[in-house]
Amino acid sequence: MPGAVFEDREWMDRPQEPRRDGSVALFLSLYLLLLAFFILLVAISNGENVKSREIMQGVSSQFAAQRTPREAASFTSDIGAFVSPSAFMDRITQVYETAIPAAEITTVSTGRLMELRFHVDSLFEHDTETLRPAQRRAIAQLVSSLSAPPPGLRYEAEAIFSVPAGAALPVAEDRAMRRAGVIARAFVEQGAPRTAVSAALEEGDPTQARLVFRVAEEKAGEGAQ
DSSP, rough: OHHHHHHHHHHSSOOOOOOOOOOOHHHHHHHHHHHHHHHHHHHHHHHHHHHHHHHHHHHHHHHHHHHHHHHTTTTTTTHHHHHHHHHHHHHHHHHHHHHTTEEEEEEETTTTTTEEEEEEGTTBBBBBSSSOOOHOEEEEEEEEHHHHTTEEEEEEEEEEEEOOTTTTTTGGGEEEEEHHHHHHHHHTTTTTGGEEEEEEEEESSTTTTEEEEEEEEOOOOOOOO
C-alpha cells in the first residue's frame, strides 16, 4: 500500500510539537521546595538570634546586679574603702552635670582641684536661703566620697559666695554668708567631716557662687572630726 507508506513518511517528516511532559512542573516543584527550605533556615536562624540576645541580656543583668553593691562600696568609707583623687573628681562632675546642668565646671589642676561656678538660683530658691531639694541630693551623693580619702590625703569642699565690691559690711554680707553657711552645714549634716567643709566670701557678682573641691595633703596630727 504505497499510499499508506507515503502518509506515514509525511507524518514523520512533519515538525514535532514540543512534548507536554512533567519536566517543567518538576523543576518548579524543586525550586519551591528549595525556597521553602531556605525560608525555614532563615526562620530558625532568627529564632536562635533572639534566644541568644535573651540569654546575653539575662547574663548581663545578673552581672550588673552583682556589680552594683561593689561600685557603691567604692564610695563608702565605713567599710574601709578608699576613693582615689581622680575618682573623687569624676564623681563631682557626674553629680553636678545632673544637678546643675548650667554649671561651669573647671578642672584647675587635674586630680587635685576642681571649681564649679553657677547662678545662686541654681542652689537656692529665688531670693531665699532655702536650698533646692536637688542640691541636697547632690550633696548627699558626694558625702561618702568626701569622707573616704586615701591615707595621707584630705578631700575638701568650700562654698564661696560673692558680695559687691566696696559694699558696706557686715550688712552686705549677711545673706551671702548665710547661704555659704547653709551649704557647709548641709555637707556636715549628711555626714561629711567638719574639717573637710568650709564657707567663704569674696568680692564679685552677688548673683554668682562657687563650689571648690580640692585634694590636700593631711598634716601630721590632723584627722576627720
